[in-house]
Amino acid sequence: MYDLIIIGGGPSGSAAGRLAGNTGLKTLLIEKEIFPRYKPCGGAFSEQAMSYIDFDIPQYIYERNIFGARVHFRGNFIEKRKDYRIATLVTRSVLDNYLLNKAKETGIEIKTGEKATSFRENYEYVELFTDKGAYKARFVILAEGAQGNLKNGIRKKDGKNEYAICIVTEVEEENRKIDQYICDAIDIFFGIANRGYGWIFPHEKYFSVGVGGLASDFTNPRKAMIDFLNLHGFTGKYKLKGHLMPAGGIERRIVSSRVVLSGDAAGFVDSFYGEGIAYAIRSGQIAVEVISRILKNGVGSLSNYESVCRSEFGENLKYSLILSRMMHSFPRIFFKVFTSCEEVLDKYLEVPASKQTYKSYIKWLLPRVPKFFLFQILKKVVSSKALYSNRRYP
Numbered sequence: 001m002y003d004l005i006i007i008g009g010g011p012s013g014s015a016a017g018r019l020a021g022n023t024g025l026k027t028l029l030i031e032k033e034i035f036p037r038y039k040p041c042g043g044a045f046s047e048q049a050m051s052y053i054d055f056d057i058p059q060y061i062y063e064r065n066i067f068g069a070r071v072h073f074r075g076n077f078i079e080k081r082k083d084y085r086i087a088t089l090v091t092r093s094v095l096d097n098y099l100l101n102k103a104k105e106t107g108i109e110i111k112t113g114e115k116a117t118s119f120r121e122n123y124e125y126v127e128l129f130t131d132k133g134a135y136k137a138r139f140v141i142l143a144e145g146a147q148g149n150l151k152n153g154i155r156k157k158d159g160k161n162e163y164a165i166c167i168v169t170e171v172e173e174e175n176r177k178i179d180q181y182i183c184d185a186i187d188i189f190f191g192i193a194n195r196g197y198g199w200i201f202p203h204e205k206y207f208s209v210g211v212g213g214l215a216s217d218f219t220n221p222r223k224a225m226i227d228f229l230n231l232h233g234f235t236g237k238y239k240l241k242g243h244l245m246p247a248g249g250i251e252r253r254i255v256s257s258r259v260v261l262s263g264d265a266a267g268f269v270d271s272f273y274g275e276g277i278a279y280a281i282r283s284g285q286i287a288v289e290v291i292s293r294i295l296k297n298g299v300g301s302l303s304n305y306e307s308v309c310r311s312e313f314g315e316n317l318k319y320s321l322i323l324s325r326m327m328h329s330f331p332r333i334f335f336k337v338f339t340s341c342e343e344v345l346d347k348y349l350e351v352p353a354s355k356q357t358y359k360s361y362i363k364w365l366l367p368r369v370p371k372f373f374l375f376q377i378l379k380k381v382v383s384s385k386a387l388y389s390n391r392r393y394p
Protein backbone atom coordinates (compact mmCIF):
# COMPACT_ATOMS: atom_id res chain seq x y z
CA MET A 1 0.00 0.00 0.00
CA TYR A 2 1.51 3.33 -1.08
CA ASP A 3 0.63 6.62 0.55
CA LEU A 4 0.47 8.20 -2.87
CA ILE A 5 0.54 7.20 -6.52
CA ILE A 6 1.18 9.90 -9.11
CA ILE A 7 0.21 9.31 -12.73
CA GLY A 8 2.37 11.31 -15.17
CA GLY A 9 5.96 12.51 -15.04
CA GLY A 10 5.46 15.96 -16.61
CA PRO A 11 6.11 19.15 -14.59
CA SER A 12 3.06 18.57 -12.42
CA GLY A 13 3.77 14.93 -11.59
CA SER A 14 7.48 15.62 -11.02
CA ALA A 15 6.80 18.57 -8.72
CA ALA A 16 4.32 16.45 -6.76
CA GLY A 17 6.80 13.57 -6.66
CA ARG A 18 9.65 15.72 -5.39
CA LEU A 19 7.60 17.23 -2.60
CA ALA A 20 6.10 13.85 -1.66
CA GLY A 21 9.60 12.35 -1.44
CA ASN A 22 10.89 15.24 0.64
CA THR A 23 7.86 14.95 2.90
CA GLY A 24 8.49 11.25 3.48
CA LEU A 25 5.39 9.87 1.77
CA LYS A 26 5.72 6.35 0.36
CA THR A 27 5.22 7.31 -3.27
CA LEU A 28 5.07 5.63 -6.67
CA LEU A 29 5.14 7.72 -9.88
CA ILE A 30 4.02 6.02 -13.09
CA GLU A 31 4.84 7.51 -16.50
CA LYS A 32 3.84 5.88 -19.76
CA GLU A 33 6.78 7.19 -21.82
CA ILE A 34 10.50 6.51 -21.48
CA PHE A 35 12.21 9.81 -20.61
CA PRO A 36 13.49 12.02 -22.14
CA ARG A 37 10.28 12.18 -24.21
CA TYR A 38 9.04 14.76 -26.70
CA LYS A 39 6.35 17.19 -25.49
CA PRO A 40 4.76 19.65 -27.95
CA CYS A 41 5.32 23.07 -26.38
CA GLY A 42 6.54 26.59 -27.09
CA GLY A 43 8.95 26.07 -24.19
CA ALA A 44 8.46 29.40 -22.38
CA PHE A 45 9.41 28.70 -18.77
CA SER A 46 8.29 31.74 -16.78
CA GLU A 47 9.86 33.43 -13.79
CA GLN A 48 6.75 32.40 -11.86
CA ALA A 49 7.35 28.73 -12.74
CA MET A 50 10.99 29.04 -11.63
CA SER A 51 9.93 30.62 -8.35
CA TYR A 52 8.03 27.46 -7.39
CA ILE A 53 10.98 25.09 -7.54
CA ASP A 54 13.40 24.53 -4.67
CA PHE A 55 16.57 23.93 -6.74
CA ASP A 56 18.55 25.69 -9.44
CA ILE A 57 18.03 24.75 -13.06
CA PRO A 58 21.42 24.28 -14.77
CA GLN A 59 22.34 26.97 -17.30
CA TYR A 60 22.51 24.49 -20.22
CA ILE A 61 18.73 24.03 -19.97
CA TYR A 62 18.10 27.76 -20.42
CA GLU A 63 18.38 28.33 -24.16
CA ARG A 64 17.42 32.00 -24.24
CA ASN A 65 16.41 34.67 -21.79
CA ILE A 66 13.22 36.45 -22.82
CA PHE A 67 12.64 40.08 -21.95
CA GLY A 68 9.68 41.01 -24.13
CA ALA A 69 7.41 40.30 -27.05
CA ARG A 70 6.64 41.36 -30.58
CA VAL A 71 2.92 41.11 -31.30
CA HIS A 72 1.20 41.27 -34.69
CA PHE A 73 -2.37 41.73 -35.87
CA ARG A 74 -3.35 42.23 -39.50
CA GLY A 75 -0.19 44.00 -40.60
CA ASN A 76 0.23 46.05 -37.42
CA PHE A 77 2.99 45.05 -35.07
CA ILE A 78 4.80 46.39 -32.08
CA GLU A 79 7.79 45.22 -30.03
CA LYS A 80 8.45 45.88 -26.38
CA ARG A 81 11.01 44.70 -23.84
CA LYS A 82 11.24 44.97 -20.09
CA ASP A 83 14.49 45.57 -18.24
CA TYR A 84 13.97 42.30 -16.37
CA ARG A 85 13.63 38.71 -17.57
CA ILE A 86 10.10 37.43 -18.11
CA ALA A 87 10.87 33.83 -19.03
CA THR A 88 13.51 31.56 -20.47
CA LEU A 89 13.04 29.27 -23.41
CA VAL A 90 13.69 25.59 -22.85
CA THR A 91 13.30 22.32 -24.74
CA ARG A 92 10.64 20.38 -22.91
CA SER A 93 12.20 16.94 -23.30
CA VAL A 94 15.31 18.29 -21.54
CA LEU A 95 13.52 20.29 -18.84
CA ASP A 96 11.01 17.53 -18.04
CA ASN A 97 13.76 14.91 -17.83
CA TYR A 98 15.66 17.11 -15.38
CA LEU A 99 12.56 17.72 -13.25
CA LEU A 100 11.76 14.00 -13.14
CA ASN A 101 15.32 13.23 -12.00
CA LYS A 102 14.95 15.83 -9.24
CA ALA A 103 11.86 13.92 -8.07
CA LYS A 104 13.76 10.63 -8.26
CA GLU A 105 16.63 11.86 -6.11
CA THR A 106 14.24 12.18 -3.14
CA GLY A 107 13.93 8.38 -3.13
CA ILE A 108 10.44 7.90 -4.56
CA GLU A 109 9.80 4.92 -6.79
CA ILE A 110 9.44 5.77 -10.47
CA LYS A 111 8.23 3.42 -13.19
CA THR A 112 8.52 4.70 -16.76
CA GLY A 113 7.20 2.93 -19.84
CA GLU A 114 4.13 1.83 -17.88
CA LYS A 115 0.66 3.17 -18.68
CA ALA A 116 -2.09 3.59 -16.11
CA THR A 117 -5.30 2.27 -17.61
CA SER A 118 -7.99 2.65 -14.92
CA PHE A 119 -8.62 3.15 -11.22
CA ARG A 120 -11.22 2.16 -8.67
CA GLU A 121 -11.86 4.16 -5.54
CA ASN A 122 -12.75 2.37 -2.34
CA TYR A 123 -13.61 3.77 1.06
CA GLU A 124 -10.03 3.49 2.38
CA TYR A 125 -7.81 3.38 -0.70
CA VAL A 126 -7.60 3.54 -4.48
CA GLU A 127 -6.80 0.57 -6.71
CA LEU A 128 -4.83 1.52 -9.78
CA PHE A 129 -4.46 -0.69 -12.85
CA THR A 130 -1.74 -0.37 -15.48
CA ASP A 131 -0.72 -2.30 -18.59
CA LYS A 132 1.78 -4.13 -16.36
CA GLY A 133 0.13 -4.60 -13.00
CA ALA A 134 -2.06 -3.30 -10.20
CA TYR A 135 -1.26 -1.12 -7.16
CA LYS A 136 -2.97 0.34 -4.12
CA ALA A 137 -2.56 3.75 -2.54
CA ARG A 138 -4.31 5.92 0.00
CA PHE A 139 -4.40 8.78 -2.52
CA VAL A 140 -3.80 9.27 -6.26
CA ILE A 141 -2.76 12.40 -8.15
CA LEU A 142 -3.70 12.31 -11.82
CA ALA A 143 -1.11 14.51 -13.52
CA GLU A 144 -1.68 12.90 -16.90
CA GLY A 145 -1.77 16.15 -18.89
CA ALA A 146 -4.38 17.36 -21.36
CA GLN A 147 -4.70 14.20 -23.42
CA GLY A 148 -5.22 11.48 -20.82
CA ASN A 149 -8.62 9.87 -20.26
CA LEU A 150 -8.38 8.87 -16.62
CA LYS A 151 -9.46 12.33 -15.48
CA ASN A 152 -12.85 11.68 -17.05
CA GLY A 153 -13.52 9.35 -14.12
CA ILE A 154 -13.58 12.52 -11.99
CA ARG A 155 -14.88 15.24 -14.29
CA LYS A 156 -16.82 15.44 -17.51
CA LYS A 157 -14.95 15.72 -20.80
CA ASP A 158 -14.25 19.28 -21.91
CA GLY A 159 -16.63 20.69 -24.50
CA LYS A 160 -15.18 22.05 -27.73
CA ASN A 161 -15.30 25.59 -26.41
CA GLU A 162 -13.31 24.57 -23.33
CA TYR A 163 -10.01 23.54 -24.93
CA ALA A 164 -7.69 24.59 -27.72
CA ILE A 165 -6.11 22.56 -30.48
CA CYS A 166 -2.45 23.34 -31.13
CA ILE A 167 -0.08 22.29 -33.90
CA VAL A 168 3.61 22.78 -33.33
CA THR A 169 6.90 22.04 -35.04
CA GLU A 170 10.59 22.81 -34.64
CA VAL A 171 12.34 24.58 -37.51
CA GLU A 172 16.12 24.15 -37.37
CA GLU A 173 18.11 27.33 -37.96
CA GLU A 174 21.56 28.77 -37.27
CA ASN A 175 21.73 30.83 -34.08
CA ARG A 176 23.04 33.79 -36.09
CA LYS A 177 19.86 33.82 -38.18
CA ILE A 178 17.66 33.34 -35.15
CA ASP A 179 19.34 36.32 -33.49
CA GLN A 180 18.71 38.41 -36.59
CA TYR A 181 15.03 37.45 -36.60
CA ILE A 182 14.35 37.93 -32.89
CA CYS A 183 16.90 37.44 -30.19
CA ASP A 184 15.48 37.86 -26.70
CA ALA A 185 11.72 38.18 -27.23
CA ILE A 186 8.85 35.99 -28.40
CA ASP A 187 6.95 36.64 -31.60
CA ILE A 188 3.15 36.32 -31.44
CA PHE A 189 0.58 36.62 -34.22
CA PHE A 190 -3.06 37.27 -33.33
CA GLY A 191 -5.84 36.83 -35.86
CA ILE A 192 -4.63 33.36 -36.90
CA ALA A 193 -7.33 31.53 -34.94
CA ASN A 194 -10.21 32.50 -32.69
CA ARG A 195 -9.19 32.53 -29.02
CA GLY A 196 -5.61 31.70 -29.91
CA TYR A 197 -2.56 32.78 -31.85
CA GLY A 198 0.41 31.75 -33.94
CA TRP A 199 3.91 31.88 -32.48
CA ILE A 200 7.57 31.85 -33.43
CA PHE A 201 9.80 31.37 -30.38
CA PRO A 202 13.61 31.52 -30.70
CA HIS A 203 15.42 28.53 -29.17
CA GLU A 204 18.95 27.14 -29.38
CA LYS A 205 19.42 26.31 -33.08
CA TYR A 206 15.70 26.10 -33.80
CA PHE A 207 12.47 28.05 -33.83
CA SER A 208 9.40 26.64 -32.12
CA VAL A 209 6.62 27.47 -34.57
CA GLY A 210 2.97 26.79 -33.88
CA VAL A 211 -0.66 27.77 -34.04
CA GLY A 212 -3.44 27.20 -31.53
CA GLY A 213 -7.11 28.08 -31.34
CA LEU A 214 -10.34 27.15 -29.57
CA ALA A 215 -11.46 23.70 -30.79
CA SER A 216 -15.03 24.83 -31.57
CA ASP A 217 -13.83 27.43 -34.08
CA PHE A 218 -10.54 26.03 -35.34
CA THR A 219 -11.85 23.88 -38.16
CA ASN A 220 -8.64 23.14 -40.05
CA PRO A 221 -5.64 23.56 -37.74
CA ARG A 222 -3.28 21.68 -40.05
CA LYS A 223 -4.03 23.99 -42.95
CA ALA A 224 -3.72 27.03 -40.68
CA MET A 225 -0.30 25.75 -39.60
CA ILE A 226 0.91 25.11 -43.16
CA ASP A 227 -0.30 28.58 -44.21
CA PHE A 228 1.43 30.10 -41.19
CA LEU A 229 4.71 28.31 -41.96
CA ASN A 230 4.59 29.33 -45.63
CA LEU A 231 3.76 32.92 -44.75
CA HIS A 232 6.99 33.10 -42.77
CA GLY A 233 9.15 31.46 -45.39
CA PHE A 234 9.40 28.11 -43.61
CA THR A 235 9.00 25.88 -46.64
CA GLY A 236 10.86 22.71 -45.62
CA LYS A 237 9.35 19.36 -44.64
CA TYR A 238 8.46 19.52 -40.97
CA LYS A 239 6.95 17.02 -38.56
CA LEU A 240 3.76 18.66 -37.34
CA LYS A 241 2.63 17.58 -33.88
CA GLY A 242 -0.87 18.20 -32.55
CA HIS A 243 -1.73 18.60 -28.89
CA LEU A 244 -4.67 19.76 -26.81
CA MET A 245 -4.56 22.63 -24.34
CA PRO A 246 -7.35 23.18 -21.79
CA ALA A 247 -8.76 26.68 -21.39
CA GLY A 248 -8.24 27.70 -17.78
CA GLY A 249 -10.81 29.68 -15.82
CA ILE A 250 -13.64 27.22 -16.48
CA GLU A 251 -15.34 25.34 -13.66
CA ARG A 252 -14.19 21.76 -13.54
CA ARG A 253 -14.47 19.10 -10.85
CA ILE A 254 -10.88 18.48 -9.77
CA VAL A 255 -11.15 16.16 -6.76
CA SER A 256 -13.05 13.12 -5.55
CA SER A 257 -12.58 11.70 -2.06
CA ARG A 258 -9.17 10.11 -2.83
CA VAL A 259 -8.14 11.34 -6.29
CA VAL A 260 -6.83 14.78 -7.25
CA LEU A 261 -6.36 16.24 -10.74
CA SER A 262 -3.37 18.55 -11.17
CA GLY A 263 -1.79 20.58 -13.99
CA ASP A 264 -3.37 20.26 -17.43
CA ALA A 265 -5.57 17.39 -16.22
CA ALA A 266 -7.25 19.95 -13.93
CA GLY A 267 -7.41 22.53 -16.75
CA PHE A 268 -4.91 24.92 -15.16
CA VAL A 269 -3.67 26.85 -18.21
CA ASP A 270 -3.72 30.58 -18.83
CA SER A 271 -6.48 31.09 -21.43
CA PHE A 272 -4.92 34.13 -23.07
CA TYR A 273 -1.21 33.34 -23.29
CA GLY A 274 -1.24 29.55 -22.93
CA GLU A 275 1.14 29.32 -20.00
CA GLY A 276 0.64 26.08 -18.10
CA ILE A 277 3.99 24.93 -16.68
CA ALA A 278 3.85 27.23 -13.63
CA TYR A 279 0.32 26.14 -12.70
CA ALA A 280 1.22 22.49 -13.32
CA ILE A 281 4.15 22.69 -10.89
CA ARG A 282 2.31 24.61 -8.21
CA SER A 283 -0.89 22.52 -8.34
CA GLY A 284 1.16 19.30 -8.03
CA GLN A 285 2.81 20.74 -4.93
CA ILE A 286 -0.49 21.93 -3.42
CA ALA A 287 -1.98 18.46 -3.95
CA VAL A 288 0.87 16.89 -1.94
CA GLU A 289 0.67 19.54 0.80
CA VAL A 290 -3.03 18.75 1.30
CA ILE A 291 -2.59 14.96 1.07
CA SER A 292 0.32 14.87 3.52
CA ARG A 293 -1.65 16.95 6.04
CA ILE A 294 -4.49 14.41 5.83
CA LEU A 295 -2.14 11.43 6.13
CA LYS A 296 0.10 12.80 8.86
CA ASN A 297 -2.25 14.87 10.98
CA GLY A 298 -5.62 13.46 9.95
CA VAL A 299 -6.85 16.96 9.20
CA GLY A 300 -8.71 18.35 6.21
CA SER A 301 -10.05 16.76 3.04
CA LEU A 302 -9.19 16.98 -0.63
CA SER A 303 -11.66 19.85 -1.01
CA ASN A 304 -8.92 21.96 0.62
CA TYR A 305 -6.96 21.44 -2.61
CA GLU A 306 -9.71 23.20 -4.55
CA SER A 307 -9.80 26.14 -2.18
CA VAL A 308 -6.00 26.61 -2.06
CA CYS A 309 -5.74 26.47 -5.88
CA ARG A 310 -8.59 28.94 -6.13
CA SER A 311 -7.00 31.39 -3.74
CA GLU A 312 -3.45 31.09 -5.16
CA PHE A 313 -4.16 31.27 -8.90
CA GLY A 314 -7.82 30.49 -9.66
CA GLU A 315 -8.76 34.12 -10.02
CA ASN A 316 -5.87 34.80 -12.35
CA LEU A 317 -6.98 31.95 -14.61
CA LYS A 318 -10.55 33.20 -14.51
CA TYR A 319 -9.48 36.67 -15.61
CA SER A 320 -7.17 35.25 -18.30
CA LEU A 321 -10.31 33.69 -19.74
CA ILE A 322 -12.18 36.97 -19.45
CA LEU A 323 -9.39 38.85 -21.21
CA SER A 324 -9.21 36.22 -23.92
CA ARG A 325 -12.96 36.35 -24.57
CA MET A 326 -12.96 40.13 -24.48
CA MET A 327 -10.06 40.49 -26.92
CA HIS A 328 -11.28 37.85 -29.33
CA SER A 329 -14.90 39.09 -29.24
CA PHE A 330 -13.74 42.53 -30.35
CA PRO A 331 -10.47 41.82 -32.15
CA ARG A 332 -10.48 44.95 -34.24
CA ILE A 333 -10.65 47.09 -31.13
CA PHE A 334 -8.41 45.22 -28.74
CA PHE A 335 -5.77 43.66 -30.95
CA LYS A 336 -5.43 46.90 -32.85
CA VAL A 337 -4.76 48.71 -29.58
CA PHE A 338 -2.54 45.85 -28.39
CA THR A 339 -0.40 46.01 -31.53
CA SER A 340 -0.21 49.78 -31.90
CA CYS A 341 -0.06 51.22 -28.41
CA GLU A 342 3.28 50.59 -26.67
CA GLU A 343 1.88 51.26 -23.22
CA VAL A 344 -0.80 48.56 -23.59
CA LEU A 345 1.74 45.86 -24.49
CA ASP A 346 4.25 47.13 -21.96
CA LYS A 347 1.70 46.85 -19.17
CA TYR A 348 0.60 43.41 -20.35
CA LEU A 349 4.17 42.07 -20.11
CA GLU A 350 3.91 42.57 -16.37
CA VAL A 351 1.28 39.80 -16.25
CA PRO A 352 3.42 36.85 -17.44
CA ALA A 353 6.22 38.35 -15.32
CA SER A 354 3.87 38.00 -12.29
CA LYS A 355 4.19 41.68 -11.45
CA GLN A 356 0.53 42.28 -12.17
CA THR A 357 -2.61 40.11 -12.25
CA TYR A 358 -5.00 39.72 -15.15
CA LYS A 359 -7.69 41.39 -13.07
CA SER A 360 -5.64 44.51 -12.44
CA TYR A 361 -4.55 44.60 -16.08
CA ILE A 362 -8.17 44.49 -17.29
CA LYS A 363 -9.08 47.24 -14.80
CA TRP A 364 -6.23 49.32 -16.19
CA LEU A 365 -7.12 48.55 -19.82
CA LEU A 366 -10.88 49.16 -19.90
CA PRO A 367 -10.84 52.93 -19.17
CA ARG A 368 -8.42 53.29 -22.08
CA VAL A 369 -10.90 51.79 -24.54
CA PRO A 370 -12.90 54.49 -26.38
CA LYS A 371 -16.28 55.06 -24.66
CA PHE A 372 -18.34 53.98 -27.67
CA PHE A 373 -16.67 50.56 -27.80
CA LEU A 374 -16.77 50.18 -24.05
CA PHE A 375 -20.56 50.56 -24.20
CA GLN A 376 -20.77 47.81 -26.85
CA ILE A 377 -18.60 45.49 -24.80
CA LEU A 378 -20.64 46.00 -21.63
CA LYS A 379 -23.85 45.47 -23.63
CA LYS A 380 -22.55 42.17 -24.90
CA VAL A 381 -21.44 41.08 -21.43
CA VAL A 382 -24.78 41.89 -19.84
CA SER A 383 -26.99 40.50 -22.61
CA SER A 384 -25.24 37.25 -23.45
CA LYS A 385 -23.02 36.46 -20.46
CA ALA A 386 -20.48 36.12 -23.25
CA LEU A 387 -17.44 36.88 -21.18
CA TYR A 388 -17.69 34.61 -18.23
CA SER A 389 -20.25 32.01 -17.38
CA ASN A 390 -21.61 32.11 -13.86
CA ARG A 391 -20.11 28.74 -13.09
CA ARG A 392 -18.00 28.41 -10.05
CA TYR A 393 -14.31 27.64 -10.46
CA PRO A 394 -11.21 27.34 -12.75
Ligand SMILES: Cc1cc2nc3c(=O)[nH]c(=O)nc-3n(C[C@H](O)[C@H](O)[C@H](O)COP(=O)(O)OP(=O)(O)OC[C@H]3O[C@@H](n4cnc5c(N)ncnc54)[C@H](O)[C@@H]3O)c2cc1C
Pocket residue numbers: 007008009010011012013030031032033039040041042043044045046114115116117143144145146148150166167168210243244245262263264265268269274275276277278280
Ligand atom coordinates in the same frame (compact mmCIF):
# COMPACT_ATOMS: atom_id res chain seq x y z
C1 LIG B 1 1.57 23.45 -28.27
C2 LIG B 1 1.67 23.84 -26.82
C3 LIG B 1 2.52 24.87 -26.45
C4 LIG B 1 2.64 25.23 -25.10
N1 LIG B 1 3.53 26.21 -24.76
C5 LIG B 1 3.71 26.53 -23.45
C6 LIG B 1 4.70 27.46 -23.06
O1 LIG B 1 5.45 28.00 -23.89
N2 LIG B 1 4.83 27.74 -21.72
C7 LIG B 1 4.05 27.15 -20.77
O2 LIG B 1 4.18 27.46 -19.58
N3 LIG B 1 3.11 26.24 -21.13
C8 LIG B 1 2.93 25.89 -22.43
N4 LIG B 1 2.02 24.95 -22.78
C9 LIG B 1 1.26 24.26 -21.72
C10 LIG B 1 2.16 23.23 -21.03
O3 LIG B 1 2.75 22.38 -21.99
C11 LIG B 1 1.33 22.40 -20.06
O4 LIG B 1 0.54 23.26 -19.27
C12 LIG B 1 2.21 21.53 -19.15
O5 LIG B 1 2.96 20.63 -19.90
C13 LIG B 1 1.32 20.78 -18.15
O6 LIG B 1 2.12 19.91 -17.39
P1 LIG B 1 1.47 18.54 -16.84
O7 LIG B 1 2.54 17.90 -16.03
O8 LIG B 1 0.16 18.81 -16.25
O9 LIG B 1 1.19 17.66 -18.15
P2 LIG B 1 2.20 17.10 -19.25
O10 LIG B 1 3.39 17.94 -19.37
O11 LIG B 1 1.38 16.86 -20.46
O12 LIG B 1 2.67 15.70 -18.65
C14 LIG B 1 1.77 14.63 -18.51
C15 LIG B 1 2.57 13.34 -18.48
O13 LIG B 1 1.69 12.26 -18.16
C16 LIG B 1 2.01 11.14 -18.94
N5 LIG B 1 0.81 10.30 -19.01
C17 LIG B 1 -0.35 10.61 -19.65
N6 LIG B 1 -1.24 9.61 -19.50
C18 LIG B 1 -0.63 8.66 -18.75
C19 LIG B 1 -1.04 7.37 -18.27
N7 LIG B 1 -2.26 6.89 -18.53
N8 LIG B 1 -0.17 6.63 -17.55
C20 LIG B 1 1.08 7.13 -17.28
N9 LIG B 1 1.52 8.34 -17.73
C21 LIG B 1 0.68 9.08 -18.45
C22 LIG B 1 2.45 11.74 -20.26
O14 LIG B 1 3.25 10.85 -21.00
C23 LIG B 1 3.19 12.99 -19.82
O15 LIG B 1 4.57 12.76 -19.67
C24 LIG B 1 1.88 24.57 -24.12
C25 LIG B 1 1.01 23.53 -24.50
C26 LIG B 1 0.90 23.17 -25.84
C27 LIG B 1 -0.01 22.04 -26.21
